[in-house]
Structure formats: C-alpha cells, structure tokens
Amino acid sequence: MTFPLLDAHLIKKDFPIFDRVMRGGNQLVYLDSGATSQKPLTVLDAERQFYTQHNAAVHRGSYLLAEEANESYDNARQVVATFLGGKFEETIFTKSATEALNLLAYSFGNSPHGDRFFLQPGDRIVVSEMEHHANLIPWQQLAKRTGAELAWFPITSEGRLDQSEINTLINDRTKIVAITHQSNVLGTINPLSELIARTHEVGAVFVLDACQSVPHFDIDVKELDIDFLAFSGHKALGPTGIGVLWGREALLEIMEPFLVGGSMIETVTMTDSTWAPLPRRFEAGVPNMAQAVGLSAALKYLDAVGLERIHQHELELTRLALGFLSEIPGVSIVGPTDLLDRGGVVSFTIDGVHPHDVGQVLDQHGIAVRTGHHCAWPLMRKLGVVGTTRASFYLYNTPEDVESLVDGVKSVQSYFKV
C-alpha cells in the first residue's frame, strides 16, 4: 500500500525511539499517540541547544545569556501564536492542557461580583458527555464552588455530539461552554460552528479542548471564532511539562490571575500587588523555557510536514483500521464507523476479553495501545462498557502498523480462546 501524500517510514527515522526492541523481540508499533506522542530528534536537540547554549532565567538577568533566553522564549511563543492563528499576547504557556483549563476555571472563579465571569446560582456551565476528565472536573468543581449549574450535551448511540437540544442547553443563563474538539476515546470531531454561534448569541464564552486536534489538523482560532483554547505540547511531538492556553486578548485582559508570584507582577508592596501585562500575568514563576523551545521546534516540524497531509494520512490509517477490525467477529468499534468528522482514534472491544488483557497480549507483539476508561469515565458509563482498547495514529504510523494491530487482535482472540 502506498501513500502518495506522506511517507511514514521516512518520518519514523526522525524518531529515535523506533530503534528500540520491545517485549518478545518485536519492533515498536506505537499506537498510543492520543496519550502522548513520540519526539523527533529535532525537538530534543532544540531543548538541548537551549540548555547548552542559552540557559538563564527569563525576564530577569541583564547579561547575554538572559537576553538570549528571553529571545528564545519569546520566539517560541510567537511560533505557537502563529501556529494557532492568534497573537503573541494571547498565547500563555502552562505546564499542560490540564493546567490551562484549571487556570480558566480558577480565574473565572476568582472574578468579583458583577464581573463578566462572575458565577452564581442560576448561571450555567455547559460541557459534553464525551469530555476528558481534564475538561470536565475543573468545570464540575467550579460549578460546585459557585452554585452554578453544570449541564451537558449527550452523545448519540453512534458516539457523536447530540446537538438537537442546543437552544435549551445553551440558555440565556449560560456563561461558559467547554467542549472537546475531538474525542480522545471515540475519534469524533465535533462540528463547532453552531455551538460557537449559539454560545455567542447568549453572551457566553466558548472554551475548546484542542488536545486531540491541534496536533493532528489545521486549526485557526480566529476562523473558528472561539474564545479560549487549550492543548498539551507532549501530544504534539513536544516535550512534557509544556502546554498552552490561548485566549482572546480582550477577555484575558479582564480576567483575574490564577497562580500568583514572581514574574507575573507589575508592582508589589507588603500589602498589595498589581499585575504584569499579558501574557506574563498568567505565567507565575520561572517558566518551562526549554520545553517551550522544544514545543516550538515540534510545531515547526509539524508545519514542515503539513497538517493537512498528516490529517489525510491518519484518516487513511483509520479507514484501514475500521475496515479490518469491523470484519473480525467478536470485535466491536466504539465510536463512529465512517470517516465523516473523524480523526485517527479507533476504540474497540473484543467479546470475552477485558481491555487490560487485550493490551497485555498486544504488548507481547510490541504493540502499544491504551486500555481502560481513557480518563473519560462518564463516557464509558454512557456507552455501557468497562473500558475500551484504543489505537491512536500519528504521522509516524504506517499501514503495516495497522496490519500488526489487526493480527494482534486476532492473536488476542486465539490466546483467550474466544
């Protein structure tokens, strides 16, 4: 099978981890990029270069290294901002998407009475049933703390967002709508335009969990017309310990800080403080500088390959996986079975074998998949499964990887005699 668009075999060579030998003497078939991606050498080199050549605390010293560190960190921010279609001031580094979403929830929760983001009983926060815990619990707990009500979009039996009640769900009292762009379990890509239009119609803000979209397809925050976006660097070929919150400048301007301390202030007395301008207001302490630099190298790598090519490549792998897996008796796909509004995530169950055991047997073949509830416990309950086995694809996966998965699934069935 050939892919005119993208040569994953060639791309694999940029990722040293694929030289490793796995259990059973097998090559690594890495199908867990939805959890975290592998890293190309260029990303590791960029981090190393920062540490070996430019390391100093940003925003502080007045010496050469500090200037260079500032410049590296600023450049990294500009790369991320451009990648998202946003502005430098609107792009805030966090340690992860989880922290970015908590930043929002705590900042809103800190809003004084009468402020735009102030929440009280009667107000509403809307999420969906397919959220990752990271985009559910911050809002669930914010609702608890403020007395606001948490409401959610259900999913259809096919695993798509059920928007039929959109106008009653997103009502006049709604202040925040926080939805994932692509489900990390089902692979569903949620159509956003009506959601965003309705959110703005009632004067609420729209928060996009872009963890599974930013790394995999082209998105532009201005075109989408969203208000906030969060993603994690480590799922986008970048290092761990670096995430991004993007927010509309006018909104960030009026938000309360979340973490307070060094770097994020303008003036400080023993009894009071004022805040630095954006984006530093939301970056307390010495930031993860090398990781930010590593992330910018990752995004440049993705840009050079081309997000559209990556998306098409993943769709082709998904098409193969859905086709082969659904032909195996006893295997059920969890999530949409066609390619409409879908990304490179395929969840499935095997009759008579628990996902944990599926993962164990696949591991013996060098195949790394995610098993369990995927940090989406409410979704699992809704789907009526204890968990699933999930294969998630990225630019370095080949059609042979899909074939290995399919053979692996068959060997699971023969091992457990089902």
Added chain:
Amino acid sequence: MELDSLYQEVILDHYKRPFHKGLSGTPTKQVHHVNPSCGDEITLNIELDGDLIRDVNWDGVGCSISQASVSIMSELLIGKSVDDAFKVVEEFTELMQSKGSILGNEEVLEDAVAFAGVSKFPARIKCALLGWMAFKDAASQGLSQQVKGEK
C-alpha cells in the same frame, strides 16, 4: 512465551468460571473497591462468625487477573480464621512485590502461587491485589464491628 508466565492455566480457568461470584447471604460487612487507573470495580461480602470466616462472595468487573485473583482468594480464605487469612494476604502481597524474585510458598498460597508471574508486570500488580485489598478492608471492618457489638 513470556505471556504464559502471566496467564497461567489456572488463572484463565478461574477467569472463565469464577468461584463465589455473585453477592449472597447476610454479610457482616460489604465493601466496594475500585482501581482508578483502569476502572475495575469489586463489591465484596464477608460473613464472620467471631474470628471465623464463614463466607466470602463478591461481584465485579475486571480483567482476567483481577477476577481470577479474587476467585482463588475466596476459595482459599473461606473457613480460615481472620488471623490466618491475614497471614495469607501478607504472603500474597509480598509475592506481588517480589518482581519475580520468589515463587511463593505453595503451602500457604496454594493455587494463588500461579500469580507469581504477575509480579514481573508492574501494571498488573494492582489488578491481582484488588480483591485482596477489598478482603482485608472488609475483614478488618467486620471484626471491629463485631467487637462493638453492632452485628
């Protein structure tokens, strides 16, 4: 194959036909334990008569390792005194933490020595221990409940 050291025949048998599964009787204590990393859940009943374990039964969802482990455990501990049972639990816990360095004392653990291979798979140790931890919890609570006379 490495896998066979994990999935011993006796484990797969218990997984397919678990013992003491299904909640019944009048338990002295019922507990519910979960493994938050994989979502496995177990509800376990213990029926005590003084220090004697009259019955253990359970229900739950989980992988072959967790289901077989609680099945073998129930079979092993029913009829023992709580003290003796705790010694078995301790021995089993030690086996799980051994990283494959010991085979397990078959006189104490009987069929449960089949789980020795699990200790080489760090991600599965919690699966094997889920039922045992639930038992320990239920037995301790059941005992102190009896002492307080609220049976």
